[in-house]
Amino acid sequence: MQRLVKTLVLVSIILGFSLILTIAPEYFIPGEAVRPLAVFYLSTTFNPWIPHLTVNSPEAVTAIVWDYRGLDTLFETAVFYLALIAGIALARGVSIKAEPGNGVGLTVIVKTVTKITAPMVVSVGASIGLHGHLTPGGGFQGGATIAVIPLIIIVTFSIFFVIGRGVTKEKMLVLRSIGLVGIGLTALAALIVGLALGKTAYVFQNMAKPTSEVSLPAYFNGSLISGTLWFFNLFEMIAVAAGFTIAFLLLTYPEKKEGENT
């Protein structure tokens, strides 16, 4: 087995070298044109002249993630949720056994720098998440950025500080559930509006379609929110930030008393 893998690695390196020297410039270099499907996505992502096909979002990637292929992203969120549930189930016996000692955490310099940068990182994360329909970014990226802060505070201050401030596993689980329920409700929003008005509408509908005239507002108070995209990004950001915080909390629980090593 080991010999086979070793041979495979060697053969793939040699094949890669020969590929680069011979046929790569002809076949493995992208062309000057993109696929017809990409042209469709690019030309309809923010196109006020085709009101029945557009998403009204200048960011084509977010438009694909939450509108054209929204069901994919819903199940991706489900996979993330299930993996975290599996993690919590594996860590079911984990509890804090150590006592908060004196002088826990790093030095005053590190603590002060953390206090200054923490609000900045949170606001940058919120900006990435909530402007996901306008600029590169989105709910997941914003949430992952925000989740850095609990980890830094655990390292610099200690886990007892974080739990003492009310950031417990149970509260984060509630926050995460709120985010997931919000994603579900946003997915059903157009259907609920359609049922209330007695018109045809679909699950995961955002803007008006040729067979359905129900449309969520693309502009709110003069600024572009792209219908459901803003809400999807908001709830995904909450769910991801809370989910990562749960994982970091469970992985950093001190399970041994101070000085105990076995």
Add this chain to the structure above:
Amino acid sequence: MISIDFINTYLLSVVVFSLLLNFALSIYGIFYRPHYIKKIIALTVLSDTANTFAIYIGYRRWASGGNTNPRPPVIPTTEITPGVLSEFVARSVDPLPQALVLTAVVIGLAVTIFLVFLGHQLFNHYKTLDMRRIKKLKE
């Protein structure tokens, strides 16, 4: 005189080769490194390589003799005109691989979180994460 087109082709070839090398190295890491954490690191390198390859497939070569560079699939303005839209469609890279990679990154992170928790349980059970020693303990 080296043309921009040649440099483009050369650099993109280097990217393809680095991806293949990365792929081989990560497979080596998954199979050969005895430590559980090293295996997880190699797995993330493998998934990142696959993601980079997907993005590379959606890339666009510099057009018209290397003078027009491709752009990210984001319209830089909210006041759109037909001119802005046609220039965007003519120059932007393919957004679909990027959206699929975003999905793959999230699922990869979910799998990594699960594997880390599994490693935590393994360590609690066997008091080691070295696969050679765990194999001996089992027998």
